Amino acid sequence: MTELLKHNILKHITLSTKELENFCILFNQKDVKKKQFLMREGEVCKFEGFVNKGLFRVFHIDSNGFEQVLYFAQENWWITDIDSFTNETPSQLYIQALEDSEVLLISKKDKEFAYINIPKIEKLFRIMTQKTHIALQQRMIDNLSKTADQRYIDFIEKYPNLFQRLTNLQIAAYLGISHEFLSKIRRKIASK
Amino acid sequence: MTELLKHNILKHITLSTKELENFCILFNQKDVKKKQFLMREGEVCKFEGFVNKGLFRVFHIDSNGFEQVLYFAQENWWITDIDSFTNETPSQLYIQALEDSEVLLISKKDKEFAYINIPKIEKLFRIMTQKTHIALQQRMIDNLSKTADQRYIDFIEKYPNLFQRLTNLQIAAYLGISHEFLSKIRRKIASK
DNA sequence: TCAAAACATTGAACAAGTTCAATAAATAAA
DNA sequence: TTTATTTATTGAACTTGTTCAATGTTTTGA
Structure with a gap:
């Protein structure tokens, strides 16, 4: 049940079998069906989670209703909302399963x-x-410096696996563009 | 010389006088004149720095020459390039003093x-x-969901002090817009 | 298996932001 | 103090991306 988690931890640090066991025992498994929410805006994030199976999106809904x-x-x-979890403040984020999923949660x-x-x-x-900070910093630079076309191409290259599992709606919401515009980008790329 | 640094550390954790001293002794002061670079693209970032006096900008130059x-x-x-510093890879960033400054560097x-x-x-x-991750995550959300006008207004509210010390050129480069457009935003706001 | 729902595409009109060039204003340097 | 340099403003033409509405396609669930 925690094999993947253990493997993930050992990629970052070395721990004795005992220490590893003592740490992993603190996690509880939770099954989350597709479209179910692990957390909603306004709640205080009570967990830090490791995705054992499936796929989640962490998103925000702005004042115009866009995700x-x-x-x-x-x-x-x-997965977690590190802000809400750390400071125990209400979250501005939603965490939702995009496929039937399993997470291991620690309080x-x-x-x-x-x-x-x-x-x-x-x-x-x-x-x-x-x-995660390094990755976000890179994304920030890309968002500031690249056009939507390029960000889409980069996304496919960087996450070919995610690309296959996501709808264009989700990818557009990640790239920060409307899905209609993404559709036009796709057509342009395809016609080359 | 390290009073500000010590105060900064104690805001995050508690340390004995001895521990604090032993840690702060690892820092070396460096004076950086206005417009001088603490680091340039291509270099491996060898330090993590604490700003004792002055002001820096950490920026990227994209393939079109925009900052x-x-x-x-x-x-x-x-200040540091956490990616380059951590992974010992060439940096894609520049770190430059915008005023005559003093930093405390640790290797x-x-x-x-x-x-x-x-x-x-x-x-x-x-x-x-x-x-810093929480702050960047917030900025990412704002960049995805808010218009440039609103980001500018937010910036002034959030960093009134920085706003006074920066040129519009620098602020525009932070907001991700051209300085000409920032000028038009300012006119629009002023006319209200 | 069939209807409903979600997703994807398209075009036309529009809004947000860029680019370029010219000019004015402020700062720094000699 | 004068000149050179950097910064700020403006307008016009342009590009990127949005919005809305219509239509087709795919997926899902009863």
Whole structure:
């Protein structure tokens, strides 16, 4: 049940079998059917989650009712609203399964417990947060400097697997453009 | 010399006077005159820096020669290219002083040394990375969902101090718009 | 298996933002 | 203080992306 999680952790830090076991035991599995929400806007995010199976989208709904995707999380990815989880403030995000999924959840209390009792867990989350930050920083640069066409092409190259599992609606919401415009980009690319 | 740094650290974690001293001793002061570069594209970022005095911009130059500002760092802020520093890869960023400035720099080796010898430093950087990540995530959402007018108004409200110290050219490069368009936004706002 | 719902495409009119060139204003340097 | 340089403003033409409405296609669920 936690094989994928264990493998994921050992990619970042080294832990003894015992430490690894003690940490993984803090996670609870939750099954989430397609279209179900793991969290909604206004709630305080009570968990940090590891995707064992399936696919999620983390998104925001703006004042005009448009959805923006902050990120997608498939197998082996982590999901949370780090702002809401860390500061215990109401979230402005929704987390929704796009396929029938399984997540392993750890509560804030259990995570704090791990920080204290398994010091290397501090390093684990330091490294993981660094990595997600680096990825977001790269996306920020791309969003500031590239045209929508190029961002779409980059997305396909970078996440060929996600590309296959997502609708154009979802991809457009990630790229920050309307799905109609994405459709026109696709036509333009296809005609080359 | 390191008063501001010490104060900044103690806002995030608690350290004994001894630990704090042992950590701060690892930093070296560097003076950077206005317009001088602390780092250029292509270099591997060898430091993590704390701004003691002055103001920096961290920016990227895209394939069309346009500059995008990833962030500004004034007194009490940290600067680095976390990607280049962490992975020891050539940076795609420039770090430049916008005023005569002073930074306290720590090398990668000394930072690793601190991680090992002062365990709470791991927590310090975990928390700091979390905070910058939360801020960037918020900016990403705003960039995806808000119009340039609104982003400009938000910027002034959020960073009234930075707003006063920056030219419109710099602000436009942060908002991701041309400075001519920013000028038109300003006229529109002023005429209300 | 068939109807409903969700998704994708298209065109036309529109809005947001860029580009270029010219000019004015402010700052820095000699 | 004068000149050179950088910054800010403006308008006109242009490009990128949006909106809306209509139509076709695919997926889903009863």
